Amino acid sequence: MAIIAVPGGSRNEILELVQQTTSMQFKVFDTEPNIAEAGVWEYVGCQNEADMVRQAVHCVASGEADLLLKGGIQTHTLLKEVLKAEHGLRSETILSHVALIHIPALGRPILLSDSAMNITPNEEQLVMITNHAIEAGRKIGIIKPKVAILSAAENYNEKMPSSVLAKNITEKFRTHTTATVYGPLSLDLALSKEAVAHKRFEGSIKGDADILIVPSIDVGNVLYKSLLLFSGATMGGIICGAKVPIVLTSRSDNVQSKQQALDFALQQIEWNEDDE
Amino acid sequence: MAIIAVPGGSRNEILELVQQTTSMQFKVFDTEPNIAEAGVWEYVGCQNEADMVRQAVHCVASGEADLLLKGGIQTHTLLKEVLKAEHGLRSETILSHVALIHIPALGRPILLSDSAMNITPNEEQLVMITNHAIEAGRKIGIIKPKVAILSAAENYNEKMPSSVLAKNITEKFRTHTTATVYGPLSLDLALSKEAVAHKRFEGSIKGDADILIVPSIDVGNVLYKSLLLFSGATMGGIICGAKVPIVLTSRSDNVQSKQQALDFALQQIEWNEDDE
Numbered sequence: 001m002a003i004i005a006v007p008g009g010s011r012n013e014i015l016e017l018v019q020q021t022t023s024m025q026f027k028v029f030d031t032e033p034n035i036a037e038a039g040v041w042e043y044v045g046c047q048n049e050a051d052m053v054r055q056a057v058h059c060v061a062s063g064e065a066d067l068l069l070k071g072g073i074q075t076h077t078l079l080k081e082v083l084k085a086e087h088g089l090r091s092e093t094i095l096s097h098v099a100l101i102h103i104p105a106l107g108r109p110i111l112l113s114d115s116a117m118n119i120t121p122n123e124e125q126l127v128m129i130t131n132h133a134i135e136a137g138r139k140i141g142i143i144k145p146k147v148a149i150l151s152a153a154e155n156y157n158e159k160m161p162s163s164v165l166a167k168n169i170t171e172k173f174r175t176h177t178t179a180t181v182y183g184p185l186s187l188d189l190a191l192s193k194e195a196v197a198h199k200r201f202e203g204s205i206k207g208d209a210d211i212l213i214v215p216s217i218d219v220g221n222v223l224y225k226s227l228l229l230f231s232g233a234t235m236g237g238i239i240c241g242a243k244v245p246i247v248l249t250s251r252s253d254n255v256q257s258k259q260q261a262l263d264f265a266l267q268q269i270e271w272n273e274d275d276e
Numbered sequence: 277m278a279i280i281a282v283p284g285g286s287r288n289e290i291l292e293l294v295q296q297t298t299s300m301q302f303k304v305f306d307t308e309p310n311i312a313e314a315g316v317w318e319y320v321g322c323q324n325e326a327d328m329v330r331q332a333v334h335c336v337a338s339g340e341a342d343l344l345l346k347g348g349i350q351t352h353t354l355l356k357e358v359l360k361a362e363h364g365l366r367s368e369t370i371l372s373h374v375a376l377i378h379i380p381a382l383g384r385p386i387l388l389s390d391s392a393m394n395i396t397p398n399e400e401q402l403v404m405i406t407n408h409a410i411e412a413g414r415k416i417g418i419i420k421p422k423v424a425i426l427s428a429a430e431n432y433n434e435k436m437p438s439s440v441l442a443k444n445i446t447e448k449f450r451t452h453t454t455a456t457v458y459g460p461l462s463l464d465l466a467l468s469k470e471a472v473a474h475k476r477f478e479g480s481i482k483g484d485a486d487i488l489i490v491p492s493i494d495v496g497n498v499l500y501k502s503l504l505l506f507s508g509a510t511m512g513g514i515i516c517g518a519k520v521p522i523v524l525t526s527r528s529d530n531v532q533s534k535q536q537a538l539d540f541a542l543q544q545i546e547w548n549e550d551d552e
Contacts, residue, residue, distance in 0.1 A: 105506050119428075119436050152395075152497035153389050160395050162494045187501040188528070193504075198528035218438045218495045221428035225463040226499055229471075231506035252464070252474040 001025050002266055003064065004247075007056035007078060008071030010035050010043065013251055017258045024262065027065055029056040032072075049073060053081045060244050061087040067265050069247040082242050094118065095128045095241040097248070098136045099224055100264045103233045106191065111137050111211045115220025116237060116248070123168050126213065130169060132240040133211045134179045140267045145210035147173075148190035149183025150219065154201065156184060162215035169213070180204050183213075187223070228257075236260030238268065239259075245269065277301050278542050280523075283354060284330035286311050286319065289527055293534045297417055297522030300538065305332040308348075318540065325349060329357045336520050337363040343541050345523040355405070358518050370394065371517040372405045374412045375526045376498055376540045379509045382467065387413050387421075387487045391496025392513060392524070399444050402489065406445060408516040409487045410455045421486035423449075424466035425459025426495065430477065432460060438491035445489070456480050459489075463499070504533075512536030514544065521545065 002024045006014055009028030015036055017024050026041040029052045034043040046052035055071065059065045078212050083090050097116035102109050113133040114121065121129055122177075129145060137145045149166035152274045157163045166183030173181035188195035193207035214220040227233035234257050239246040245265040249258045278300045280289060285304030294302050294317055302317040304310075305328045310319040322328035329349065335341045346354050359366050373392035378385050390397065391411040396404055398543040406423060413421045425442035433439045449457035458481045464471035469483035490496040500506030503509035510533050521541040525534045 103506055116428075118471055150494070150498065152391075152493040153461070160493070162492075187498050188505060192505055195528055214498070216438075216492070217428040217436070218426070218491055219498050222426065222463050222490070222495050222499045223502055226502045227506060229464060229468055230379055230503060230509075252471055 002066045002269065003027060004067055004069050004262070005029065005040075005056045005059040005065035006069045006071045007053050008032075008049075008073040009041070011072045014069075014071050015040070017249075017255055017262075019258060020255055021262065024139060024266070026069075027056075027059060028071070029053075029059075030071070032113070038269060040154045041071055049077065053077055057081045057084075057087055057089070061089050066269050067245050067247065069262065069265075070249065075248055078246070078248075082246065089243045091243060092242060093128045093132070093241045094125055095239050096132045098133050098240050099220075099235050099237040100140070100260060101138075101224060101227060101233055102236045102260070103227055103231055105231065108210075109140075109142075110191070110209065111142070112220055112224055113211070113213055115214060115217060115224050117217070117239065121216075123165060123172075126169055126215075127172055128241070130173070130211075130213050131180060133213065136238070136240055136264075137211055140264065142210050145179050146205045146208055147161070147179050147181040147211040147213060148185045148205050148209035148269070149181065149213045149215075150187060150190065151184030151215065152186060154184060154186050154199075154203070156188050160184075162219075165215055179211075185209075187212075234260055236262070236264045239263045240268075277532075278342045278545065279303060280343055280538070281305065281332045281335040282317075282343035282345045282347045283329050284308075284325075284349040285296070285345070287348045290345075290347050291316070293525075293531055293538075296531055297535060297538065299464045300542070302345075303332075303335060304347070305329075305335075316476045318419065324489070327352065329353055331357060333357045333363055333365070337365050340543050343521050343523065345538065345541075346525065350381070351524055354522070355515070358522065360381050367517060367519060369404045369408070369517045370401055371515050372408045373512050373513055374409050374516050375513040376416070376536060377494075377500060377503060377509055377511045378414070379503055379507055381507065384486075385416075385418075386467075386485065388496055388500055389487070389489055391490060391493060393493070395493045399441060399448075399491075402445055402491075403448055404517070406449070406457060406487075406489050409489065410546060412514070412516055412540075413482050413487055414454070416540065418486050421455050422481045422484055423455050423457040423487040423489060424481050424485035425457065425489045425491075426461035426463060426466065427491065428462060430460060430462050430465050430475075430479070437459075438495075441491055455487075461485075463488075510536055512538070512540045516544075524528045 010030035150160040190209040286306035425439040
């Protein structure tokens with residue numbers, strides 16, 4: 001059974017999640033007293049926040065735990081620790097956030113990146129973000145995904161930075177064999193076959209995108225929030241790019257979203273094990 | 277009864293709209309033959325596109341028609357004509373797009389700007405965009421609106437350009453008496469009282485925003501498209517900043533959205549008349 005290390009885990013919102021998750025074991029590191037009854041999780045009391053984060057990350061780095069779930073600590077505090085050379089969790093690439101989203105009206109899961117971490121990625125960073133998302137998709141069984149590089153319109157416009165970025169990314173993935181990467185593409189043409197028919201759009205993605213890559217955090221953030229608020233969508237997000245996935249949930253996420261994130265992260269790991 | 281001038285109007289999608297709109301009269305300018313039966317609209321045959329656009333804009337500039345509805349022509353062709361000094365329709369400000377959106381789950385209309393015209397507005401342009409939206413809201417009865425300047429997060433972050441922009445805009449409107457302008461604000465805190473309660477957010481907007489101002493066209497575009505695709509929302513957009521409103525609908529908009537845009541534009545005019 002997978003073991004999840006949770007720095008700052010002795011909090012009500014984590015307890016609620018753990019109580020509803022029977023398929024994983026949790027190891028909680030906290031400066032707060034243990035709020036759970038015996039057997040709910042393994043509790044490690046810590047001296048201070050630095051100690052708590054270091055112990056939790058070490059637990060994953062040493063292979064004792066399989067992945068990290070952020071509890072009641074700042075995201076940047078956790079990621080800074082993860083990136084320290086001593087843990088050996090850092091890889092050659094940047095870290096990026098990949099969200100797995102279920103929109104009831106769409107009927108299939110989609111991945112969205114980066115809606116939470118990289119603010120205004122440049123071309124090189126957007127290539128890494130795209131690669132992480134393709135990889136994360138493959139690990140949950142999305143084979144040869146259609147990857148839409150989003151912009152406000154489907155016509156190339158040199159005055160629109162997102163359009164230029166999308167065209168350049170598309171060019172870089174032209175010979176890629178494990179994914180179809182295409183942009184600039186607007187959201188409706190990426191996800192709606194009806195919009196594609198209306199506009200008589202002829203591109204290599206026709207309303208059937210599996211992965212959405214956004215030009216900035218603002219675009220991704222407003223997109224997933226509108227889907228969660230008004231479309232009944234659920235979202236689970238993970239941080240990719242380190243040697244283990246990191247689950248960041250926010251206090252306002254519901255338990256379903258948090259579980260979705262944990263399952264998504266776990267599938268990243270299981271695949272690694274199968275692959276070895 | 278209001279008269280609508282429609283350059284490039286002798287097309288099926290305009291005919292469908294006109295046939296379902298009994299409260300307005302239409303004057304169609306086109307190089308295409310008249311496709312309507314007698315009495316549906318007034319038809320003016322034109323020599324070429326330049327002639328068609330010039331005649332339609334002149335018709336509005338001279339006061340014969342009340343507003344412009346774009347038919348089967350390029351948006352930039354129409355706007356270029358509108359901005360010619362000879363017509364006297366140009367004002368001191370930029371043109372900007374204001375969308376009126378009805379989201380069933382929200383239960384009140386909201387305005388969104390600019391999701392269709394200004395690509396990456398600077399601070400000065402975003403002030404004008406905000407003023408246009410406040411003005412357009414007032415004309416449909418939204419008095420003392422709450423205006424959310426959107427960003428990916430509600431915490432000021434100097435590394436996030438949209439956050440800096442939002443803070444500066446908020447500062448500029450601090451003494452404004454006819455609207456509450458506040459940012460940086462994320463979409464959930466702008467529109468969801470539940471999210472505000474969860475995050476214990478204390479700002480001058482608490483899930484009750486009437487107007488959303490986005491930092492770039494990419495953000496606005498993905499937001500309204502996700503609302504239209506997955507939340508059952510309807511949207512009607514107009515161009516503000518010229519002396520008459522201009523209605524731009526796209527071929528893929530449904531008739532309901534087009535009528536919503538026409539009604540929205542008409543309310544801008546009627547208010548002007550009442551005010552004189």
